[in-house]
Amino acid sequence: MKNAFLFLAVLFFLVISILSNGCGSYDPPNPDFPTYSYLDSITYPPDVFEIVYNISYYGDRIAFVTFENDAVWIVEKLGDSRIYFGVQNDTAGHVIWGADTIGFKQDFTYYFIANNNNYDEFKNFFSHFTKLDIEYSEFDPKF
Numbered sequence: 001m002k003n004a005f006l007f008l009a010v011l012f013f014l015v016i017s018i019l020s021n022g023c024g025s026y027d028p029p030n031p032d033f034p035t036y037s038y039l040d041s042i043t044y045p046p047d048v049f050e051i052v053y054n055i056s057y058y059g060d061r062i063a064f065v066t067f068e069n070d071a072v073w074i075v076e077k078l079g080d081s082r083i084y085f086g087v088q089n090d091t092a093g094h095v096i097w098g099a100d101t102i103g104f105k106q107d108f109t110y111y112f113i114a115n116n117n118n119y120d121e122f123k124n125f126f127s128h129f130t131k132l133d134i135e136y137s138e139f140d141p142k143f
Helices: 002-020
Strands: 035-037 048-054 060-066 071-078 084-088 093-095 099-104 109-115 124-131
Touching: 048 060, 109 124
Parallel strands: 035 048
Antiparallel strands: 048 124, 060 109, 071 099, 071 124, 084 093, 084 109
């Protein structure tokens, strides 16, 4: 009887631990850079930042980002790989599968889209942006 109680207690705490971690959610490890909500338009962000999307229900979550200068950025998808994440400009869309290096134009608003597609166990999804020291004029692909 004592072993059964111990087993159930361990099982209970394991389930609580898994559920409290958000089943694939990501907590930003570094408070040294800002984390923006997808609900706020992001204008002229710093050289390193993150965007958090609430994807606890179905549908697209769109973050509007306008960069200050022509620059090359690495855009990373953090957390569960099943989440759709992409960027759109006025003429095309581009899926970001894990991480991608992309040249963005200054003063143009890009749409960064996260969608949980068919899953209901998610809470938050994070994307990470880092400006690279690469000459924009010599870089391809520009988006």
